[in-house]
Amino acid sequence: MHLKTAIGARQWGSHLIDHRGVIKFFKYRYYFVILAGRNRRQLSPNEVKASRIAQAILISISFFIILLIFYLIKSVLGINLFQGFSFGLWGYMQEVFA
Incomplete structure (x- = not known):
């Protein structure tokens, strides 16, 4: 059934x-x-709390990925925001993909 x-x-x-x-x-x-699809049912208080936590985590991860992409673009273009300072991410990416 x-x-x-x-x-x-x-x-x-x-x-x-x-x-x-x-x-x-x-x-x-x-x-x-x-x-x-869109959830159209009425949520319990625990489901609302879990949904808000999941949304906060998803937004945080998305924000981090966007910042990472902008940092890599900045590094590719050779723009230094602080003279003599680097996180070393661009050099690591060059080693990995070389």
Whole structure:
């Protein structure tokens, strides 16, 4: 009953990405469901807290990656903000990709 609901029935919501299928592997079958989209349900206080923590972590990582990219672009262009000071990241990247 649950497999029928997961694979076939799509009555409980519409999602931006809704992919369902079956992978046959020898005598076994593996069912999968991939759903992605906006969460429209009411969240509990614990879910709201977890969501805010996850968003803060994602924003922090994104900000760090953007700063890293700008630092590498600055280094490629040869711009020195402080004379005689470097984090050594550009030299490390040159060694890794050389």
